[in-house]
Amino acid sequence: MENSDRVDKENLLYPRSRYYGEFKPENLVFNANLQEFAHKVGYIVNLQTSGKLTSEDAYRQIQGLWKNLKHSKKELGINDEPPAQS
Secondary structure, X not given: OHHHHHHHHHHHHOOOOOOOOOOOHHHHHHHHXXXXXXXXXXXXXXXXXXXXXXXXXXXXXXXXHHHHHHHHHHHHOOOOOOOOOO
C-alpha cells in the first residue's frame, strides 16, 4: 500500500504528459525539459501568489529556468523551423 501511495504522490507532484510529436530522442528529451520547466514555473507562481516570493524573485527564477530551457534546446540541436511538409 505504501508503494501505491508513493506513486500517487509522485503523479500528483510531478505529472507527465504523453509526447505526440515527431519521435526523435532529442525531441523526447526537450519535451521532458519543457514539462519540467512548466512544472517549476507553476510552483514559483504559486509561491509568489501566496506571498512567499517577491515578484522580482519569481521573475529572476523564471528567467533562469527559461535560459536553461533555451540552452537545452540549442544543445539538443532543435530548430525553430517546423519540419517540411511533403
